[in-house]
Amino acid sequence: MAFKTDIQIAREAAKRPIQEIGAKLGISSDDLLPYGHDKAKVSQSFIDSVQDRANGKLILVTAINPTPAGEGKTTTTVGLGDGLNRIGKKAAVCIREASLGPNFGMKGGAAGGGYAQVVPMEEMNLHFTGDFHAITSAHNLLAAMIDNHIYWGNELEIDTRRVTWRRVVDMNDRALRQITASLGGVPNGFPRETGFDITVASEVMAILCLAKNLTDLQERLGAMIVAYRRDRSPVYARDIKADGAMTVLLKDAMQPNLVQTLENNPAFVHGGPFANIAHGCNSVIATTTALKLADYVVTEAGFGADLGAEKFMNIKCRKAGLAPSVVVVVATVRAMKMNGGVAKADLGTENVEAVQQGCANLGRHIENVKSFGVPVVVAINHFVTDTDAEVAAVKEYVAAQGAEAILSRHWELGSEGSADLATRVAEIADGDHANFAPLYADEMPLFEKIETIAKRVYRADEVLADQKVRNQLKDWEAQGYGDLPVCMAKTQYSFSTDPDLRGAPTGFSVPIREVRLSAGAGFVVVICGEIMTMPGLPRVPSAEAIKLNADGDVEGLF
């Protein structure tokens, strides 16, 4: 049986003008700022005008720990959104924007897959509406103003060895990871070491995704720490007087982007912070706006539930006052098998026992999500090689955990394949069974917050941290940052910090290498292991094959 590729399906989509999609949510043409005929930003004035409305139900899609087999989280998010619309509900999906740079390394990521996709796929993988470019500009304006301040006399007494604000570019460019800048003599400033990260790693990205409105955005931008003095006192972006101009550069980017699914249902695609050094969710403003306009909003969080759902709950929901009504944990039979020890090459062979063994990973995620007081549904994202016995094994296991697993065939059939899942999810959401609370209180000391996540979510025995890290956390508490949530940066492949430890490991420690304060975003980043903030290109980058074909279509990007 020959399947069409994602891009073939996307190009055959019968897209409707974006004004028609907006109308489904009650957004008039005047309140949509179009970008071409199939993308639009929702105007800030319209967003302001709907703030008094009641919220719809918030549905989070998360997943087991990712494996090379793929779990299809975005695909399920889109499929569930279409399924809800199919059964007569007014639903919208909220997902993240794609970063430009990585698409030129490996083939670009689609927004969903099969018959559960968001379009226009090409533009979403290229410049889209320019949000990331605006973030790059705002970030680099601040960087230029810092060096300019030093150049003209350094009134703030910045220690040039302690400038923490780097520059960003939305490109995989390892040559820029570490540089010496301001070379060339007096007219170019004071030489110092610095470097570039990829744009999605910018604290500006995290802030754009957490800010409630433009006023909040500017305050958070001003609160970012950009450098320290010799006496270790921090220098803030507002000291550099960059916060106003950065806000101006970001004012359009703050408006959420509206596009459509293959089935012409509304999809907000906005923001894309890293899921390790940041919180990995689409923007608060997109989610809160969607909740004012739709009865059901389906959104997702990065990586597996141990990182993604945890941060969604403890950072995004806490900060934005959101509460999910139900959480969907996506699992695939293939990923269960890999968690059960099967190699990727053998995934096509039925292996019920491996499925059963791999289910332990799923089981722990179910238990974790429940601990936030939110009901759980498991979506088995169907793959053609799945056998009935394997699917039955997952269902049985999940039932034994006191939850329900539903087979969903949105990839193959669109909303026809996800109607069952949608029906059940809507029932649970309508039942108002959730009693959401974050896992820890704001007042808990920072180190205890880390321990809480490590022990209750990851099931580690202990957290290892040297005195320097512990003292740093205490210093921040003394400076008034103790009420911030923590943002864990660890491997997404395991509950532990060892990517090869699949399933549901126990008896391990979580070593903390470093802690960083994102004072503007409002969290303390806890780094456990290597975190790469500037990727490189592979030996043969996909860029070499990307081109326009004779029809003017993009080739090689997907």
Add this chain to the structure above:
Amino acid sequence: MAFKTDIQIAREAAKRPIQEIGAKLGISSDDLLPYGHDKAKVSQSFIDSVQDRANGKLILVTAINPTPAGEGKTTTTVGLGDGLNRIGKKAAVCIREASLGPNFGMKGGAAGGGYAQVVPMEEMNLHFTGDFHAITSAHNLLAAMIDNHIYWGNELEIDTRRVTWRRVVDMNDRALRQITASLGGVPNGFPRETGFDITVASEVMAILCLAKNLTDLQERLGAMIVAYRRDRSPVYARDIKADGAMTVLLKDAMQPNLVQTLENNPAFVHGGPFANIAHGCNSVIATTTALKLADYVVTEAGFGADLGAEKFMNIKCRKAGLAPSVVVVVATVRAMKMNGGVAKADLGTENVEAVQQGCANLGRHIENVKSFGVPVVVAINHFVTDTDAEVAAVKEYVAAQGAEAILSRHWELGSEGSADLATRVAEIADGDHANFAPLYADEMPLFEKIETIAKRVYRADEVLADQKVRNQLKDWEAQGYGDLPVCMAKTQYSFSTDPDLRGAPTGFSVPIREVRLSAGAGFVVVICGEIMTMPGLPRVPSAEAIKLNADGDVEGLF
């Protein structure tokens, strides 16, 4: 008498939906890709569909050598366009896009001024439709691919000391002028010296503005020289296999942007190459498209006529097969006075004698433009302090040169003030008096081309160049680049290379410091004096005062 500021006037503009503006040129809504309600790109498919139509008349607006008094070239371009529409002609203007970075240094440049402006002014000074971001991305993708090629084994045998391709950012950031990259050990590559230019200095910008279509764009991108081997043989962008992906990144940016004047007439705003190391004109594709849609197209070129008009004729028109019907040289009484030796502080006092002396600068420009076989009209851009006697002095002088000077009051009155100018310009254009030819033939040796411009346009006695420069030019001729035009990079303030030598100097030499080959753009850059390709920010950058006010309007940018 209190005048409104440009931004006050721009904010009071009664803008029409961009679809209405497009309709004036016969562009349907389907063929316009809107960016918000007041900006749009004209689709490539529409552009393809009008190629068989006859061309309208092309009118170039150029100016005397700029002085701190200001000459109002863009204002006159816009005012003349509105004037032509007022007298019943179907006219469009074509101007350049603004660079983002410099707006955060000094207050941003409006697109025109007074009642002769293009709107939306704010967005044109911020991200606009993202063209410059696309150029930045394409440029930096190539840079990343070059270092990536070296990292993975350097099959092309690039001499890492001779990588000529730098990186770009649309920001005034002197700290990036000269850097050492790829520091940090094995995973980050081979350390080497490099740096950043501002985006408008990118050869990609020049190419975007000279390419006829996407095929031509990709060919030119591939032809760019990015590095040399130890044997001095060039490595091209196509050797790096970056040309296809760069074209994909630029495919939207290649489509011209349509906006409107304050009087709701169509304006194309597209491209913005440097006027020193590049040719300083808006894009060929915008100009050629406008010529298919309007009966009169008013466009401008950077700096004074010695640089701007010369390059417009010898580079843009030569390469694009364009021929102007009439050239408007903008002069102001104030600028004439400064050319006549008056200090800026004394410009408010009547001084007919200084005006007469300063007219020598204008006279030489008139003569130069005529030497291209194109009729000349002088537009005296009226300023409130001008006296009747001063204006009369300019008119008399110009009449004595066998041309005509017309007072135009578009800044104060809009098209009502420029109707006389428009009437005369249209008459001359309709008379088909032009017999355009570039100043030199393709076959002329490169050094002779430089001499031709220096002697016939600048009126220098001689061109000074050491043997190294002369040999370099001969080498390029041997390599097949001898038929390229030359692109002069010298001060815009004087016919000579000394910015303080105003008026119509004689008895000077033009020393050549360096020559560079822009093999993709298709010209040889001839550098006479210091050329800054990465500006810095001033002690108090305007960014410090830029912010959103309580109404959500941008403050401090203008």
